[in-house]
Every structure is written in C-alpha cells, then in structure tokens.
Amino acid sequence: MPIVTVKMLEGRNDDQKRALIEQITSTVVETVDATPESVTVIIEEMKPTHLGKAGKRPSDA
Amino acid sequence: MPIVTVKMLEGRNDDQKRALIEQITSTVVETVDATPESVTVIIEEMKPTHLGKAGKRPSDA
Amino acid sequence: MPIVTVKMLEGRNDDQKRALIEQITSTVVETVDATPESVTVIIEEMKPTHLGKAGKRPSDA
Amino acid sequence: MPIVTVKMLEGRNDDQKRALIEQITSTVVETVDATPESVTVIIEEMKPTHLGKAGKRPSDA
Amino acid sequence: MPIVTVKMLEGRNDDQKRALIEQITSTVVETVDATPESVTVIIEEMKPTHLGKAGKRPSDA
Amino acid sequence: MPIVTVKMLEGRNDDQKRALIEQITSTVVETVDATPESVTVIIEEMKPTHLGKAGKRPSDA
Incomplete structure (x- = not known):
C-alpha cells in the first residue's frame, strides 16, 4: 500500500500534475513490486x- | 501526546469536520489510554x- | 480516500494498536461518509x- | 539534509514567516552540525x- | 524543490530502494520541470x- | 499550536537532540508569538x- 506524497512549489499546470501522478504510480509499480490499485499519490x-532553503525563501530572491 | 492527521478530499461540511475531530479524539482516548488534553487532531x-489512486485522479473520472 | 496518521509515543501493545486502527476506521466512516475500503490508518x-512539549522531552522528566 | 516542517494556525504575517524560516535554519545549523545549504524549512x-485539541476547535471556542 | 515521501510496508531489499529513489527522481524531473539537484526522495x-486498510491490518490477515 | 517536525539523518547524539528540541521551541516562541506550552517538536x-538527493543516496556515495 505505497502512499507517495510530493511537496512542490505551486505553479505547475494540470497536465503536469496528471502526468506526475500517472508516472510516479508506474515507477512505484515497477520498482517495488506493488499493484497499481495499491498505489496512492498525493x-x-x-x-x-x-x-526556505539555507534560510532564504524563493519569494525574497 | 497523540497527533492525528486526517487527509481527505475537500467537500465535507463544518458539522462533519467538528464531529470528526470530536469522535476521533474520543476514540484515541479510549483505545490507547491517553488524556483528552494530550490529543491533537488535524x-x-x-x-x-x-x-491519484492507481494513477487516476477523481477529477479525471 | 481518507488517510489517517496517528503519531504517538511507543509503548502501546498490539491489542491497543489493533483496536485503534479498527475504531478510527469506523469513526471516519460514520462521520465523513466514506466507505470502509477507502480508509487507511497508519x-x-x-x-x-x-x-518535546514546551521544549522538554518525556525522557528528561 | 534536515527538512523542518512547521504546522501552525494561519494568521502570521510575512515578516514573522521570514524570521521563522531564517532563525529555525540557524538553530538547526548550530545544534546538529548541518550546513545552511542542507536545511529546508516548510x-x-x-x-x-x-x-482540534482535546476535541475542541479554536473556531468553536 | 520537490520533496517526495514514499510510505510503504517494510520488506523491500536495498536494490529496490535504490531503484525507487533513482527512478522517482527521474520521473519528477521529466514531468514537472525540476532540476535533479532540487529533488529529494525519502x-x-x-x-x-x-x-490498516478498511480497519484490517496485514499482520492480522 | 505549532507542531514542528525535523527529519534528519540518524547519527546525532542525545545532547544534540535535546538542544535541538529546546532551541527550536524558543525560536518558534520568539518569532511567531506562541506560548512555550503550545509548541511540540518531533x-x-x-x-x-x-x-536520496538528485537520485543518489548517502549510503551509495
């Protein structure tokens, strides 16, 4: 029952999000022997x- | 100091959220011997x- | 697809953990209108x- | 590669958030021997x- | 700065874990336009x- | 009720962990106007x- 959470900066479009969810699911199925139905991506x-990275925010750059 | 996080699809109303927080708190208190004051629900x-579940999003169904 | 995560101090026995998972699942099903099959508890x-709470650890008490 | 996540009630202003990220980064660098570049704060x-705390929400107080 | 967390049942071997981290990184780079250096996988x-799924644990099956 | 979670590589000693929890608590109290009692650090x-960072694990370096 792998549960994958992707935290990332806002701004990607809907096609990118759909592709991310589809392809991470495939990657998990192939590498750790899970069924597609068991994989959740958030x-x-x-x-x-x-x-912040090294104490600096992208919004302050 | 149990901390309970519930991730779920948006759309529940405020009464459902209040009931969820109240009743999960009671459930934790009863099952694992914690005081109510020590329980946080998010x-x-x-x-x-x-x-996505099995690579498919509810929004694409 | 509610996913519930319970963080708590180690030390509960297996019966308590089984009861916690069973009863949190029931509570979520009843309060937010989810099917049992859709609920995951971790x-x-x-x-x-x-x-640490207020900067103090249970191990230092 | 410390990754620090701070969950808190909404309502802090931007200066508070900037200070929080800067100073948590410094604190981590000083206490656990990490380089600034390796520290992420979210x-x-x-x-x-x-x-909810003890089953009560701030919004219901 | 995508941060990907994969929660899964214990039991995969080290080759599977290495492959999982490598290939999820590639998938994220390709789908959401991130640099490899910016991607962390945990x-x-x-x-x-x-x-528990539907209130039942794999250990009780 | 700030809840701070620090994910980091294993290997720090107990004094470093105690200092980390104490000083992150102080930092949160000072920067976002919280009471010490309300701050949890994990x-x-x-x-x-x-x-893995950029697809490479510290254990493979």
Whole structure:
C-alpha cells in the first residue's frame, strides 16, 4: 500500500500534475513490486513564502 | 501526546469536520489510554486534481 | 480516500494498536461518509527522546 | 539534509514567516552540525476549523 | 524543490530502494520541470502491525 | 499550536537532540508569538539507505 506524497512549489499546470501522478504510480509499480490499485499519490503545493532553503525563501530572491 | 492527521478530499461540511475531530479524539482516548488534553487532531483537505489512486485522479473520472 | 496518521509515543501493545486502527476506521466512516475500503490508518511511534512539549522531552522528566 | 516542517494556525504575517524560516535554519545549523545549504524549512498553515485539541476547535471556542 | 515521501510496508531489499529513489527522481524531473539537484526522495517503512486498510491490518490477515 | 517536525539523518547524539528540541521551541516562541506550552517538536530520523538527493543516496556515495 505505497502512499507517495510530493511537496512542490505551486505553479505547475494540470497536465503536469496528471502526468506526475500517472508516472510516479508506474515507477512505484515497477520498482517495488506493488499493484497499481495499491498505489496512492498525493500532491501538496507550497507557496514561495512558505519555503526556505539555507534560510532564504524563493519569494525574497 | 497523540497527533492525528486526517487527509481527505475537500467537500465535507463544518458539522462533519467538528464531529470528526470530536469522535476521533474520543476514540484515541479510549483505545490507547491517553488524556483528552494530550490529543491533537488535524484535518488536511486535498483537491481532486491533487490525488491519484492507481494513477487516476477523481477529477479525471 | 481518507488517510489517517496517528503519531504517538511507543509503548502501546498490539491489542491497543489493533483496536485503534479498527475504531478510527469506523469513526471516519460514520462521520465523513466514506466507505470502509477507502480508509487507511497508519501508526507512527515516537521515541521519548525524539519528542518535546514546551521544549522538554518525556525522557528528561 | 534536515527538512523542518512547521504546522501552525494561519494568521502570521510575512515578516514573522521570514524570521521563522531564517532563525529555525540557524538553530538547526548550530545544534546538529548541518550546513545552511542542507536545511529546508516548510511552513504549513492550518485553518481554525481544521484543528482540534482535546476535541475542541479554536473556531468553536 | 520537490520533496517526495514514499510510505510503504517494510520488506523491500536495498536494490529496490535504490531503484525507487533513482527512478522517482527521474520521473519528477521529466514531468514537472525540476532540476535533479532540487529533488529529494525519502522512504519511510511501515510495520504490518502499524497499518490498516478498511480497519484490517496485514499482520492480522 | 505549532507542531514542528525535523527529519534528519540518524547519527546525532542525545545532547544534540535535546538542544535541538529546546532551541527550536524558543525560536518558534520568539518569532511567531506562541506560548512555550503550545509548541511540540518531533524528531524523525532517516537511514542513509532511505534518502536520496538528485537520485543518489548517502549510503551509495
């Protein structure tokens, strides 16, 4: 029952999100011997004001 | 200090959310011997475009 | 497709964990109108050295 | 590669969020011997209707 | 800065885990226009006593 | 009710973990106007075989 969560900056379009979910599902099925029905993929978008790398936010760059 | 997170599709109304938080808290208190004050419940809603089961999204069905 | 994650201190026995999973599933089904088959419950145990409330760990009490 | 996630009620202003990300990054660097570049901080805001303590939501207080 | 977390039952071998991390990284790079260096993948294993689907655990089957 | 989760590679000693929890709590209290009692900090350690950056694991370096 793999559950995959992808956290990424907001801004991708719907085609990218659909492709991401489809292809991550395929990748999980192929690499760890899971059935497609057992795989759940969740996308969680982050705002550029809510994320920092080395203490800096994309919104402050 | 149990912390319970419920991820579910958006669309439930406020009464359902209140009942969910109340009753999950009671369930945790009864089953694992925790005090009510120690239990936190968090709801995280998902958009139908951000979730896939077997590679398919509810929004594409 | 509700996914419920319960983070709690390690130490509960197997009967408590089984009851927790069964009864949280029932609670979610009853309160937010989900089918039992759609509900996943995950338990994640924490060590007392890995948790702090008000900056204090149970292991330092 | 520490990844820090802060879940908190919505309502803090942008200066508070920037300071939170900067200072948590510094704290992690100093306490666990990580490079600044390796530290990621993520803020996730919660609505008062989506959070309960002892079964009560801030929105119902 | 996509961060991908894969929660799955324990039991996969090291080759499967390496392949999972490599191929999920490639999939994310191709589908959402991210650089490889920006992608982090985390595997979190679950015990069969800590997971329930429809209220039933794999360990009780 | 800020809840802070720190995911990092295993290997830090107990003094580092205690300091991390104490000082992150102080940082949150100072920057976002929370009471100490409301702050929870959780450490989650990752194995070097369960983490990849740019598709490479520390364990394969």
